[in-house]
Amino acid sequence: MTPLQSRFKITFFLMVLTAVVFLIYANGLNTPFQSDDERHIFLNLEIDNPAYYFNPEKITYRQFSLLAFALNYQWSQENPFGYHLFNILIHICTVILVFLTVFLTIKNATEWNEKGALIIATTTAFLFGLHPVQTEAVTYISGRPGVMAALFFLLSLLMFILGGLKKPSRKIPGFVFYALSLLMFFVAVLCKETAVTLPVILLLYDLYFMRGENWTAFRSRTGFYILFPIVAILIYLQSHHAFIVIGGLLEKIKFSLILLQLDILKLPIKLFLFPINLSFEYDIKSQVLLGPLLISIFGLAVALFLVIKKFYLKSSILSFSILWFLITLAPSNSIMPRIHLFSERNLYLPYFGLCLFFAIIIYLIFFKETRNKFVWGLSLLLLIGISFASLVAKRNQVYVTPSSLWADTLKKNPHNLVTGKTLSVHYLMEEKYLDALKILNDLLKIYPNHFDLHQNMGLAFKHLGDMTNAEKKFKDAISTKPKAPEAHYALASLYGTIGKPVEAIKEFDISAKLFIGHVYGPPHQFHLDKARAHNQAGIAYINSKKYEKALQQFEKSVKQNPKSLEARFNLAKLLLEFKNDKTQTAIHLKEALKLNPTPSQTQVLQNLLIQAEQ
Structure with missing residues (x-):
């Protein structure tokens, strides 16, 4: 050659x-x-x-x-x-x-x-x-x-x-x-x-x-x-x-x-x-x-x-x-x-x-x-x-998808806890909630006291609209790991979704304390959700004519999320009508006007501001 x-x-x-x-x-x-x-x-x-x-x-x-x-x-x-x-x-x-x-x-x-x-x-x-x-x-x-x-x-x-x-x-x-x-x-x-x-x-x-x-x-x-x-x-x-x-x-x-x-x-x-x-x-x-x-x-x-x-x-x-x-x-x-x-x-x-x-x-x-x-x-x-x-x-x-990879892995390694948990998370992310529940149910038979399994099942039930089972699973997660801030956060978010703001605030407060010193700390969404819960609790207290408690909740909501237009408005309106505090009312209304309200919202805020400045 x-x-x-x-x-x-x-x-x-x-x-x-x-x-x-x-x-x-x-x-x-x-x-x-x-x-x-x-x-x-x-x-x-x-x-x-x-x-x-x-x-x-x-x-x-x-x-x-x-x-x-x-x-x-x-x-x-x-x-x-x-x-x-x-x-x-x-x-x-x-x-x-x-x-x-x-x-x-x-x-x-x-x-x-x-x-x-x-x-x-x-x-x-x-x-x-x-x-x-x-x-x-x-x-x-x-x-x-x-x-x-x-x-x-x-x-x-x-x-x-x-x-x-x-x-x-x-x-x-x-x-x-x-x-x-x-x-x-x-x-x-x-x-x-x-x-x-x-x-x-x-x-x-x-x-x-x-x-x-x-x-x-x-x-x-x-x-x-x-x-x-x-x-x-x-x-x-x-x-x-x-x-x-x-x-x-x-x-x-x-x-x-x-x-x-x-x-x-x-x-x-x-x-x-x-x-x-x-x-x-x-x-x-x-x-x-x-x-x-x-x-x-x-x-x-x-x-x-x-x-x-x-x-x-x-x-x-x-x-x-x-x-x-x-x-x-x-x-x-x-x-x-x-x-x-x-x-x-x-x-x-x-x-x-x-x-x-x-x-x-x-x-x-x-x-x-x-x-x-x-x-x-x-x-x-x-x-x-x-x-x-x-x-x-x-x-x-x-x-082809993260769930297909982990489904194949679980098929080759059945009953493997880490693989099953990972697959369930991907199913949740891909909105395949029934598939996630099936995997989690099978794993719970082997690992009945595992925190993540109960937590993920709660999330699946919540997305499916089954709030009763979601609440039960989040509570099961808390019972297996009482000091897990994410468990209390999940339950608090659920309460906020189903219109139980007072119960939500209680769980949010527990979660906030547990997040102190935690490895990762609370996610950014935690503060937004907590602010929303305080605002909802404030509205609930107004409906019960408990104005002092409502005022406290609106103040906490604004503190958690200063950019919440709804909380700013609710706080300003209550300060004017309940406390007749025109100075603080004007301050909150001016801040609310900086938060890009719609034209109709702007009109409402400006009318209330005129009342506060009279």
């Missing part, structure tokens, strides 16, 4: 793969924001200020991922299409890097020829780009940090490979590639901290492959390895905040998680081989049964031994691919405590190792020596491609 033919085939394949990857992910372009997307975009105080992330003194957690979100915000604002498009393009670039990395490695570090390198690189990139498990990292906007970290991780490795290759005709010296590799490493870490494993991968790659006539001597790279701790120290001197965060994480290490993580290890392997029943969250049990764990470890060890024995390679590339998988998986599935013990999006980079492993097995069985198996191998890859593409397209449909 001539260099020109090789370049043509590589270019053609990458173009085809780019088109295929884009097409199978295209049905996810218009899916809405989900879950943590709100935290990354709407709750990010610097989202509209990309320049903030270029300040070296502000180096912080996932700096470049946050920068990517900020840039996306400049282009797309709150339209999710642009964010999804960005994720897909990053994924495509990562797939291209997978191809180039594998091609150069096989071509220069094994006994196989360029044709073998092309087949293995093609198969690896094909499996990596189309594997359905990757959908969570790509379609889920907040999966971006893992994809970006993988992009710069592989780019760093590619620069390292180019720096180590002997190329007499090359005009760029090797140290330039090493410098770029080092730079890409730190960019990767600032995308997602799991990229810290890269120095280990580089050293293993060096020991495994960078031998022989195609590579420069190991001693030429010693300076490169020394630079890692030196640059880390310089970064610490520039912004030690990042190391404070790392130190805090190290303090949380729990060695008791080792057995649990070993037990979980079978799940990513199972999902790689059989990518069905994928789930946004997994209900991982914290207790490990030793018997099944030992059987799983033994079975895995035997399988790996038989495979490596069957396909023994002098280059040891099979063992490298296994180590890649285990090492890159370690930061997210190790002795560090995590809210979610297992997430599909954390498999994005580790799956490169498994894709490479099986690409080599497929090559050795179908493509290496026997021509009569070539058609079978091609048919197998075509079948895998069609299956993967359909599974990706089907999985993307789950992201």
Whole structure:
């Protein structure tokens, strides 16, 4: 194969793969924001200020991922299409890097020829780009940090490979590639901290492959390895905040998680081989049964031994691919405590190792020596491609709405409290109140004393107009958690809606006291609702001819919401008629006239003001 033919085939394949990857992910372009997307975009105080992330003194957690979100915000604002498009393009670039990395490695570090390198690189990139498990990292906007970290991780490795290759005709010296590799490493870490494993991968790659006539001597790279701790120290001197965060994480290490993580290890392997029943969250049990764990470890060890024995390679590339998988998986599935013990999006980079492993097995069985198996191998890859593409397209449909995503998650993890609560909240937001009640009813049978379940049921009943059951559920919520300010607030709002202003005021006052010192404090709407309740109570007291109490309620209403036109008017009218306080009446009427009343309201206010000034 001539260099020109090789370049043509590589270019053609990458173009085809780019088109295929884009097409199978295209049905996810218009899916809405989900879950943590709100935290990354709407709750990010610097989202509209990309320049903030270029300040070296502000180096912080996932700096470049946050920068990517900020840039996306400049282009797309709150339209999710642009964010999804960005994720897909990053994924495509990562797939291209997978191809180039594998091609150069096989071509220069094994006994196989360029044709073998092309087949293995093609198969690896094909499996990596189309594997359905990757959908969570790509379609889920907040999966971006893992994809970006993988992009710069592989780019760093590619620069390292180019720096180590002997190329007499090359005009760029090797140290330039090493410098770029080092730079890409730190960019990767600032995308997602799991990229810290890269120095280990580089050293293993060096020991495994960078031998022989195609590579420069190991001693030429010693300076490169020394630079890692030196640059880390310089970064610490520039912004030690990042190391404070790392130190805090190290303090949380729990060695008791080792057995649990070993037990979980079978799940990513199972999902790689059989990518069905994928789930946004997994209900991982914290207790490990030793018997099944030992059987799983033994079975895995035997399988790996038989495979490596069957396909023994002098280059040891099979063992490298296994180590890649285990090492890159370690930061997210190790002795560090995590809210979610297992997430599909954390498999994005580790799956490169498994894709490479099986690409080599497929090559050795179908493509290496026997021509009569070539058609079978091609048919197998075509079948895998069609299956993967359909599974990706089907999985993307789950992201069509937040409730469809969490409904699918609950289906895969029935009776999971957190998943059920989250789904019920999305049903409430999407005004699917009967669906919310069904979920909450099922969960209450398992968790009868859970505050959020009663609270959410109360909200569902209220929106359906069933005020009796809504009141009962809000009271049940209060009985399970008496000091929850939001429970009293919900009941107060209900009383205000059904015309019980005095009862509403009582609950509002309890809620206001409980909100003092609370983590989040009352929402802005709380003050508006409380002001409205005071105003309603004032009207009720007037109807009962309790004018002093009515006056107190109107004053409280104005204090809670000075921009309440109705409360200002009611207070001014009562001050004039009950107290004959013309001075205060005039003050409130003048303030009311500043609140953009309608022409008819303006006329009423001005007539009353004339009376006050006479």
